Structure formats: structure tokens, C-alpha cells
Amino acid sequence: MSQNSCSLAFVEQSGVLQVVRSRTLQLHLGPGRPETRGVGWQEVRDGRPEVLRLRQLRDCDKCGDGERFDNAARFSDRERCYFVEMCGSFGDRSNAGDNNNDSGFSLWPPLLASKHFSYGQQALIFGPYGPHWRNMRKMCTSELLCSQKISSFKSIRKEELDLLIESVKQQAAASGDHHVVNLSGKVKSFTVDVICRMLFRRKYVDEIDEIGFQSLLREVLIWVGTPNIADYIPQIAFLDPNGLIKHMKAISKVLDEFFEKIIEERLQSKDENRIKDFVDVMLGFMESEQSEYRIQRHHVKAIMLDMLAAAIDPVAATTEWALSQLLRHPRVMKKLQKELESVVGLDRIVEESDMDNLEYLELVVKETMRLHPVAPLLAPHESMEDCTVNGFHIPNKSLILVNVFTIGRDPSAWNDPDEFYPERFVGSSIDFRGRDFQLLPFGSGRRACAGIQMGFLEVRLLVAQLVHCFDWELPDGMLPNELDMTEGFSQVIFRANPLQAIPTKYRLII
Numbered sequence: 001m002s003q004n005s006c007s008l009a010f011v012e013q014s015g016v017l018q019v020v021r022s023r024t025l026q027l028h029l030g031p032g033r034p035e036t037r038g039v040g041w042q043e044v045r046d047g048r049p050e051v052l053r054l055r056q057l058r059d060c061d062k063c064g065d066g067e068r069f070d071n072a073a074r075f076s077d078r079e080r081c082y083f084v085e086m087c088g089s090f091g092d093r094s095n096a097g098d099n100n101n102d103s104g105f106s107l108w109p110p111l112l113a114s115k116h117f118s119y120g121q122q123a124l125i126f127g128p129y130g131p132h133w134r135n136m137r138k139m140c141t142s143e144l145l146c147s148q149k150i151s152s153f154k155s156i157r158k159e160e161l162d163l164l165i166e167s168v169k170q171q172a173a174a175s176g177d178h179h180v181v182n183l184s185g186k187v188k189s190f191t192v193d194v195i196c197r198m199l200f201r202r203k204y205v206d207e208i209d210e211i212g213f214q215s216l217l218r219e220v221l222i223w224v225g226t227p228n229i230a231d232y233i234p235q236i237a238f239l240d241p242n243g244l245i246k247h248m249k250a251i252s253k254v255l256d257e258f259f260e261k262i263i264e265e266r267l268q269s270k271d272e273n274r275i276k277d278f279v280d281v282m283l284g285f286m287e288s289e290q291s292e293y294r295i296q297r298h299h300v301k302a303i304m305l306d307m308l309a310a311a312i313d314p315v316a317a318t319t320e321w322a323l324s325q326l327l328r329h330p331r332v333m334k335k336l337q338k339e340l341e342s343v344v345g346l347d348r349i350v351e352e353s354d355m356d357n358l359e360y361l362e363l364v365v366k367e368t369m370r371l372h373p374v375a376p377l378l379a380p381h382e383s384m385e386d387c388t389v390n391g392f393h394i395p396n397k398s399l400i401l402v403n404v405f406t407i408g409r410d411p412s413a414w415n416d417p418d419e420f421y422p423e424r425f426v427g428s429s430i431d432f433r434g435r436d437f438q439l440l441p442f443g444s445g446r447r448a449c450a451g452i453q454m455g456f457l458e459v460r461l462l463v464a465q466l467v468h469c470f471d472w473e474l475p476d477g478m479l480p481n482e483l484d485m486t487e488g489f490s491q492v493i494f495r496a497n498p499l500q501a502i503p504t505k506y507r508l509i510i
């Protein structure tokens with residue numbers, strides 16, 4: 001019998017697991033849907049129950065495939081895992097009694113991938129909570145992802161949106177009324193190009209770049225998401241048991257050379273008049289003695305990689321799901337188009353300044369993020385101190401997985417939870433910024449998404465432009481309710497198959 005199953009047997013026989021289960025069931029039953037809510041919090045003293053639990057969840061919820069959850073389960077060598085399915089149990093910042101666990105859950109478990117792709121956990125994502133992380137987080141939120149900086153890149157977003165709309169128009173014109181557009185691909189290209197221009201002012205396209213930039217990024221995300229035996233058993237990491245470390249080292253070397261080239265070019269050219277991109281801003285801090293941000297060259301590179309990893313897929317996936325839901329719900333699509341007609345008209349394109357007046361658009365995006373949180377278990381968190389949640393003791397160094405997918409479909413929190421119905425938010429104060437625990441697409445607390453403002457803006461812009469400029473139809477006479485909504489696997493939950501649709505009419509009169 002392996003050591004793991006031995007300890008499991010001991011735990012089962014000694015009744016510890018049972019006690020924990022029944023105590024959990026009696027006292028802490030989560031409000032999750034019946035088929036998944038066996039426990040609100042589950043304590044696991046061995047890896048296997050956790051893996052089982054995640055598999056059950058996958059089977060019941062269909063919110064991703066096995067690999068996704070195997071990834072989460074790879075930390076199962078840890079002594080304990082807590083699986084959060086309860087609204088109101090995670091990161092409550094109200095300081096109300098024992099629900100204030102934000103500081104307790106601010107760590108991310110150290111993975112080997114984070115060592116190789118984060119310059120030894122020197123960046124924001126993967127960075128251990130502490131003074132350096134706080135300094136990096138402050139720099140990112142106050143200097144790079146703040147409102148002022150984001151709006152300084154307005155012209156970039158406009159240029160890229162114009163290019164997107166023009167390319168759809170041209171494709172449609174070239175092949176008549178029935179040209180099928182790969183909306184997923186278009187949206188993804190937009191997000192890549194925008195973040196590249198914000199970061200280092202250039203677009204990197206596979207065909208023209210010898211490194212194959214997008215492929216490289218894809219590789220990083222794949223390796224970060226691939227279960228690594230060395231994460232289970234750190235003692236054998238030096239043997240590189242499934243060869244991942246060798247691959248990660250090779251990719252991080254190529255990336256490092258790429259980032260070095262960008263930094264060198266930048267240090268050589270001193271054009272003071274241009275709008276400062278993220279690299280300019282960070283190099284400015286690096287060179288300044290007075291800067292409050294203690295940052296060195298490897299931090300600049302680590303943040304570049306963070307931004308590329310964090311800004312592309314979540315925006316692309318959320319937009320893809322929003323457009324899919326609109327195609328499945330012609331009533332909602334028409335209502336959104338009506339709003340765009342009345343707020344913007346048909347004689348000009350949507351501008352960023354219109355966003356605040358497009359209330360229904362906001363509801364559509366909120367409802368999309370409720371049903372399709374692109375990180376359904378968020379990132380794995382780790383407790384950094386003993387704490388108590390709803391009377392349940394969580395020891396230090398426990399893995400915390402928050403099932404925002406189930407929370408977003410919890411029937412005790414939402415009427416008709418599986419329905420796509422944006423109107424449910426009319427007159428409701430529920431927001432997605434981490435204070436309302438029914439809706440946590442960006443996480444909550446100190447480790448919540450640092451790019452909420454930019455992400456929310458980009459998703460609304462993309463959806464608004466595509467729906468304002470064109471009428472859409474599904475290919476091959478497919479009916480709206482026949483559109484496949486199966487989720488695929490990646491670090492972020494995209495559609496399993498790209499979203500394809502036909503732009504049947506250009507609606508604007510310009």
C-alpha cells in the first residue's frame with residue numbers, strides 16, 4: 001500500500017474524515033447546487049479524495065474538462081485542501097468577525113512553473129505575499145493599470161477596433177453574404193495586439209516575428225497548466241521526472257532573450273515625446289534613485305510576462321462567451337442593438353466615452369461573467385496563517401480553491417441560475433469587483449485581478465462594436481439553441497470550438 005493510501009485508510013478508519021464531513025454537513029453546508037454541494041468546506045488529509053472531489057465536480061458541472069481540474073489537483077500532496085463553494089466565506093473585507101480571511105488567503109502555492117516563468121516568483125502573478133509583492137502590486141495598479149494610464153492608450157484601442165471591423169467588412173464583401181467569420185480568432189488577435197502595444201509599442205505577429213511570439217506565449221500557458229510530478233514531490237525535482245523543467249527552462253530562455261532585446265532597444269532610443277508604454281514607465285523607475293518602487297531589470301521582464309499572460313486570454317474568453325450568449329439569445333441581441341442605436345445612433349461608431357451610458361451592455365457582460373467565469377476555480381490560494389471561517393478551522397498552508405463557477409450558478413443565490421438573463425441585475429447592487437460573493441469572476445481581496453478596469457472596458461468595447469456594426473447569424477442554418485457551448489481546456493476556459501458566425505448586414509450608415 002502506498003504511503004498516500006495508507007494515510008487515507010488511517011484517516012478513514014480513525015473516523016477523522018467522517019467527523020470532518022459530518023461536521024461540515026451539519027454546520028457548514030454550502031449553498032451549491034444539490035449535485036455538487038456534498039460539502040461546503042471539505043477537509044482532505046490525503047491527495048486522493050481531493051482529486052475525486054474535483055472529478056465529481058467536473059462531471060456534475062461540465063465546467064471544463066478533466067485536465068483543468070487535474071491541474072488544480074496537482075497540489076494534492078498538501079496536507080489539506082479546502083474547497084470553497086459558499087458565498088460569503090472568502091476574503092470578506094468587512095472585518096466582520098471570523099469571515100475576514102483575505103490576508104490569510106493571500107499566498108499562491110509555489111510551483112516550479114512560477115520559478116521558471118516568473119524570474120523566481122519576482123512578479124505579481126505567482127509572487128509570494130510580502131513587501132516585494134506589495135511594492136509590485138502597487139506599481140502595477142497605481143502606475144500601469146490605473147485609469148489615467150489606461151485612457152492614455154485609447155487611440156491604440158480605437159485603431160485596433162477599426163482594423164477588426166474593417167477586416168470583418170472586407171471578408172464579408174469578398175465572399176458575399178455568407179462569409180463565416182472566426183469571431184474567437186478575431187477577438188484574440190485584438191487582445192494580443194492591444195496589450196503588446198501598451199507594453200512595448202509594437203505588435204508581434206507570428207508570421208513576421210522569427211520567434212513566433214504567440215506560439216511562445218501559448219507554450220508558457222500550457223506549461224504552467226501541465227501537472228508536474230516535481231510539484232507533488234519536491235525532493236525529486238532535480239530528476240525532472242516528466243521532463244517539464246527542461247522545456248520550461250528552454251522557453252524561459254527564449255523569452256528572456258526577447259525581453260532583453262526590447263529593454264536594450266528602449267535604453268538606446270531616448271524619444272521623450274512619445275506616450276510612455278509600460279516598459280518605459282518601469283525602466284523610468286529602475287533608473288531613478290528617488291522612485292518608491294524598488295525594481296530591477298529582472299522585475300521589468302517578470303512584469304512584462306505577467307501582463308502578457310494575464311491580459312490576453314481572460315478578455316478574449318469573456319468576449320467569446322458574451323457573443324456566444326448573444327447569438328443564442330436573439331431577444332437579448334436585439335435589445336442590445338436597440339440600446340446602441342438609441343445611445344450612439346447608426347451614423348458613428350461606438351466610442352469609449354459611450355460606455356457609461358450603455359447600461360444594458362453592462363448587464364450583458366455581468367451576466368456572461370456569472371455564467372462563464374473564465375477562471376472557474378480562480379487561481380489556487382494558500383492560507384498563510386491559521387484562521388476560522390464560519391466556525392470551521394483552516395490551518396496554515398492549506399490549499400484554498402474557490403469554485404466561482406458553482407457560486408455563480410447557486411440556486412439559493414440566483415433565480416433560474418442556468419438561464420442567461422441580463423435583466424436579473426436591473427435594480428440590483430450586486431457587482432463583480434469582489435465585494436459581493438455571489439459574483440467573483442475577478443476574484444476578491446488582495447489577490448483579486450489587477451486589471452479589472454481594463455478587462456471590463458475591453459470586453460464591452462469588443463461586444464459593442466461587433467454588435468453595433470453587424471447583424472449576425474449562425475452558419476449552416478444553425479438555430480440559436482443549437483450553438484454548442486462546450487467549454488475547452490486551457491489555463492482560461494475558452495469555448496471548446498471557436499465561435500463562427502456570419503455578418504449578414506453592415507448596420508452603420510458611414
Ligand code: HEM
Nearest residue numbers: 124310311314315318375378379442443447449450451455
Ligand atoms: C475580463 C477580463 C479578466 C478577467 C475575468 C480576469 C480574471 C482574473 C482572475 C480570476 C484572477 C485571479 C484572482 C484570484 O485568484 O483571486 C486574475 C488575476 C490577475 N489579473 Fe486578471 N482578469 C481579466 C483581465 C485582466 C487584464 C486586462 C489584466 C491586465 C494586465 C489582468 C491582470 C491580472 C493580474 C496582474 C493578476 C494577478 C493579481 C495578483 O496576483 O495580485 N487581468 N484575473
